[in-house]
Amino acid sequence: MPQQPIRIAPSILAADFARLGEEVAAVTAAGADWVHIDVMDGHFVPNITIGADVVRALKRGCGLHFDVHLMTAPVDRHLQAFAEAGAGTITFHPEAEFHPHRTIQTIRALGCRPGLALNPGTPTAAIEELIGDVDLVLVMTVNPGFGGQAFIESQLDKIARMRALIDVTGRPVDLEVDGGITPETGPRAAAAGADVLVAGTAIFKAGAEGYADAIRRLRG
Numbered sequence: 001m002p003q004q005p006i007r008i009a010p011s012i013l014a015a016d017f018a019r020l021g022e023e024v025a026a027v028t029a030a031g032a033d034w035v036h037i038d039v040m041d042g043h044f045v046p047n048i049t050i051g052a053d054v055v056r057a058l059k060r061g062c063g064l065h066f067d068v069h070l071m072t073a074p075v076d077r078h079l080q081a082f083a084e085a086g087a088g089t090i091t092f093h094p095e096a097e098f099h100p101h102r103t104i105q106t107i108r109a110l111g112c113r114p115g116l117a118l119n120p121g122t123p124t125a126a127i128e129e130l131i132g133d134v135d136l137v138l139v140m141t142v143n144p145g146f147g148g149q150a151f152i153e154s155q156l157d158k159i160a161r162m163r164a165l166i167d168v169t170g171r172p173v174d175l176e177v178d179g180g181i182t183p184e185t186g187p188r189a190a191a192a193g194a195d196v197l198v199a200g201t202a203i204f205k206a207g208a209e210g211y212a213d214a215i216r217r218l219r220g
Contacts, residue, residue, distance in 0.1 A: 003163075003193065003195055004172060004174065004195040005195065006190055006194075006195055006196075006197060006219055006220070007033035007034060007174075007195065007196045007197070008031075008032055008033050008034075008196075008197055008199065008203075008215050008218050008219060009032065009033060009034035009035065009036040009067050009176070009196055009197065009198045009199075010027040010032050010035060010036060010198075010199060010200065010203045010204070010211075010215070011036040011037075011038060011147065011178070011198050011199060011200035011203075012024065012035060012036070012037060012038075012058075012200075013038045013049065013147045013200050014147045014148070014200030014201045014203070014204040014205070015200075015204050016204075020054070020058060021057070021058060021061055022208075023204070023208075024058050024061070024062050024064075025061060025062065026208045026211055027203065027211050027215070028062055028063075028064055029211075029212075030208075030211035030212035030214075030215055031212055031215050031216070032064060032211075032215060033064070033065070033196075034064055034065045034066070034067045034088075034196070035058070035062060035064050035065070035066050035067065036067045036069065036178070036198045036200075037050070037055060037058075037066060037067065037068045037069065037087075038069050038071060038144075039051070039068060039069065039070050039071060039072060039078070039082070040071045040072070040144075040145065041071065041072040041073070043072070043073055044071050044072050044073040044093070044096055045071045045144050045145035046145050046146075047145045047146055051081075052078070052081035052082050052084070052085040053085070055068065055082060055085040055086060055087065056084075056085035056086060058086075059085060059086030065088040065089070066086050066087050066088050066089075067087075067088065067089045067091070067136075067176075067196075067198075068082050068087040068088075068089065068090050068091065069091045069115075069117065069138065069178070070082070070090060070091065070092045070093075070096075071093065071144050071145070072092075072096065073093075073095075073096040073097075074096060074097055075092040075093075075096045075097050075103055076097060076102075076103055076106060079103070079106055079107055079110060080110060082112075083107070083110035083111060083112050087112050088112060088113060089112060089113040089114075089115050089135065089136055089174075090107045090110075090112045090113070090114060090115065091114075091115030091116065091117050091136060091138050091176075092115070092116065092117065093116075093117045093118075093119065093122075093144075094116055094122070094126050094127055094130070095119075095122065095126075100116070100127075100130060101130060101133065104116075104130065104133050104134060105133075113135035113136060114133070114134045114135060114136075115134055115135060115136030115137065115138055115174075115176070116130060116134050116136075116137055116138070117137075117138040117139075117140060117144075118137070118138065118139050118140060118158065118162070119140050119143065119144060120140055120141070120142070120143055120152050120154070120155055121143075124158060124161050124162055124165060128165060131165055131166060131169055131173065132169050132171070134173060135173060135174060136173060136174040136175075136176055136196070137162055137166065137173060137174070137175055137176065138176040138177070138178055138198075139155055139158055139159050139162055139175070139176070139177050139178075139194070140155070140178055140179050141155040141177055141178065141179035141180055141181070141185075141189070142178075142179030142180050144179075147200045147201060148200070148201050149179060149180055150180050151179060151180030151181070151182070151185040152179070152180070155177075155179075156188060156189065156192045157192075159175065159177060159189055159192040159193050159194055160192045160193055162175060162193065163175055163192065163193025163194075164193075166193075174195060174196050175193055175194050175195050175196065176194065176195075176196035176197075176198060177189040177194040177196070177197055177198065178198035179198075181197050181198060181199040181202060181218065182199070182202045182218075183202065183217040183218055183220075186199065186202075186218045186220060187220040190220060197218055199214075199218055202214060202218065203215060203218070
């Protein structure tokens with residue numbers, strides 16, 4: 001199956017939290033395809049971010065696809081709240097639940113697209129039996145928990161291997177990459193097979209007047 005077009009998903013983890021609604025509106029106007037929302041619980045990762053109420057408030061003013069990445073453990077107790085808040089895709093880490101296949105089924109039953117995330121130390125084998133059931137695979141190119149980290153070069157090979165595994169399914173599964181994505185690393189991730197690029201610092205550091213150019217440069 002031909003690789004899908006590159007989509008850019010600004011990560012609001014790097015946005016001005018005092019002006020989140022304005023920031024989401026600005027990247028929407030600048031040409032973003034999705035909005036990426038990192039949900040951290042201070043347990044699965046060493047940071048705490050936002051909950052479903054914030055997602056609901058942001059969704060009221062934005063028509064873009066909301067790409068929610070749950071870095072929480074457990075996962076299942078949060079699914080309904082984020083689905084009702086407006087999540088389009090809900091991605092989780094297989095390590096966070098004992099029965100990830102059941103979690104995938106629950107996400108789909110709630111009307112959302114299920115996704116699985118791979119940490120840098122998590123092998124592709126951890127999700128090979130589940131690829132046929134998801135709509136997105138997220139390869140983390142940093143260790144999750146904080147924005148602004150440097151791209152881990154060894155993950156390029158994992159992106160390529162994941163692309164091959166996805167292609168075997170014959171399904172249009174999104175291959176997303178998150179972590180250290182810049183105008184330099186983004187095209188390399190895309191060349192390895194990624195078709196969704198999550199970028200936080202590379203976009204939001206440009207200021208609202210520079211968002212459109214930052215997004216354009218990430219497309220390569």
